[in-house]
């Protein structure tokens with residue numbers, strides 16, 4: 001079975017020199033791959049590249065074995081993502097928003113109501129199904145954004161800091177949802193600042209620093225925070241010692 005996502009030698013830098021500078025990364029079927037890094041490390045940029053929201057300057061990206069530039073509706077229907085703010089129509093209720101998300105991802109019409117009910121239950125949103133989105137709390141809007149990313153049963157799930165503004169119950173529901181979906185064969189790429197949460201769900205943790213993957217963390221290891229900072233500081237020192245040449249060269 002091909003990787004759900006494969007990125008090799010991906011480069012995308014901005015005028016400042018920041019960005020993503022030569023990243024290899026994959027997500028296998030059934031795997032939860034977490035991406036951690038300091039603010040500005042390049043996590044969102046990398047996820048946007050994986051989703052075709054940004055074009056790489058170099059390198060290759062494949063989803064479901066297909067190069068991104070050749071991916072068509074069938075490949076994209078198998079992807080669910082929440083990167084940036086949840087996109088929703090404020091004047092429509094939560095159910096209507098999810099129905100749109102389901103149809104956009106090619107869920108057959110007769111299945112839409114059932115799949116919406118299932119994902120509402122999964123993320124604890126049932127009580128808000130008839131509520132206009134503009135009247136939802138921040139956390140419930142985030143839950144709705146997650147529901148929209150998951151309603152069609154995607155095989156590749158890409159989430160940028162998905163626990164943002166979720167309450168502890170929401171964090172647990174999302175955790176259970178991602179673990180179950182991975183067990184069913186989905187591949188998950190998720191960025192997070194919460195090392196404890198990441199350790200609970202990830203099969204693999206990659207550390208991104210200044211646009212590069214500088215190593216991995218053992219999800220079962222003790223003192224993940226210490227291991228994380230050891231990697232980051234060692235990389236910062238190495239880059240400082242080399243005058244951060246790589247950063248300044250095109």
Ligand SMILES: Nc1ncnc2c1ncn2[C@@H]1O[C@H](COP(=O)(O)OP(=O)(O)OP(=O)(O)O)[C@@H](O)[C@H]1O
Nearest residue numbers: 014015018019037038039040041042043044045046
């Ligand atoms: N569209 C853009 N134009 C210019 N610079 C950008 C753009 N998008 C991101 N950057 C820069 O690229 C770097 C990486 O940003 P990115 O948002 O990917 O980091 P991040 O790891 O997701 O950070 P955070 O944890 O704060 O969300 C930052 O220095 C950011 O300012």
